[in-house]
Amino acid sequence: MLAIPILLITVCVGLCRWAAGRYEAMLQQGSRETAPTAHNGAEIAQLFLADEDINDVEVVQHGGTVTNYFDPKRRRLFLQKEVATGTTMAAWAVALHEAAHATQTGEALGDLKWRQTVIKLCRYGPIFAALGTAMVTFFMKIPARFSLMGLLAVCVIFLLLNLGTLAVEFNANARLRRFLEKHLAKRPAALERLPGYLNRMATRELGDLISSPRYFFFSALPGSGTARPVTRERPEETE
Numbered sequence: 215m216l217a218i219p220i221l222l223i224t225v226c227v228g229l230c231r232w233a234a235g236r237y238e239a240m241l242q243q244g245s246r247e248t249a250p251t252a253h254n255g256a257e258i259a260q261l262f263l264a265d266e267d268i269n270d271v272e273v274v275q276h277g278g279t280v281t282n283y284f285d286p287k288r289r290r291l292f293l294q295k296e297v298a299t300g301t302t303m304a305a306w307a308v309a310l311h312e313a314a315h316a317t318q319t320g321e322a323l324g325d326l327k328w329r330q331t332v333i334k335l336c337r338y339g340p341i342f343a344a345l346g347t348a349m350v351t352f353f354m355k356i357p358a359r360f361s362l363m364g365l366l367a368v369c370v371i372f373l374l375l376n377l378g379t380l381a382v383e384f385n386a387n388a389r390l391r392r393f394l395e396k397h398l399a400k401r402p403a404a405l406e407r408l409p410g411y412l413n414r415m416a417t418r419e420l421g422d423l424i425s426s427p428r429y430f431f432f433s434a435l436p437g438s439g440t441a442r443p444v445t446r447e448r449p450e451e452t453e
Contacts, residue, residue, distance in 0.1 A: 219366055226373050234421030240414035244304025250404035255309035256298040262313050262393050271316045279433040282308050284315040286326055307411035314386035329382040332375045333419045340426040343368045373423055383416035
């Protein structure tokens with residue numbers, strides 16, 4: 215009876231660790247590789263947006279726990295300092311991928327908002343589900359094995375929703391293709407490598423499920439900070 219739950223836990227944790235490790239490897243490898251032009255992350259994002267005739271998106275430097283994301287409601291692109299001012303392939307991959315979400319309008323905007331809702335469920339849902347399970351088990355005297363199976367089912371549903379909305383991330387990368395082919399026409403080596411970094415960005419949030427405690431304690435609890443900046447901090451200009 216325990217074989218199936220154990221198998222599901224193994225698969226879920228393994229997939230999440232794979233995605234998280236893939237993203238971390240991208241950051242480590244990409245941070246050692248200089249970007250093909252002198253633009254930093256904020257600048258290349260703005261250059262892409264201008265190329266797409268998008269002039270209503272503000273790039274904001276942000277140091278919160280939850281950062282490097284596009285807010286479609288306020289039309290702001292939040293980038294941590296290392297990305298906004300960085301001139302590495304990693305900074306480009308993060309900034310460009312998130313900037314590409316700004317081009318997802320119309321029907322694609324609805325898909326983006328649902329994707330972001332799913333990401334929030336994966337980040338904060340498991341901890342709330344675990345707390346609820348503990349309370350139900352204690353007060354209603356439900357056997358712990360049934361409560362744990364219920365918690366596992368919830369986590370599996372979150373992960374399946376995450377997988378089911380990944381197309382939104384790959385669609386964002388596809389929207390960068392024309393710009394990159396034009397901007398890096400004389401730099402074929404960079405044009406060949408950058409899509410690999412962008413693909414790792416696309417699967418970044420698959421690892422959020424196992425990072426739920428970190429998101430909960432550092433951004434969800436009262437007094438633990440805020441996922442959004444209270445005051446805006448402009449990206450530093452390069453000299």
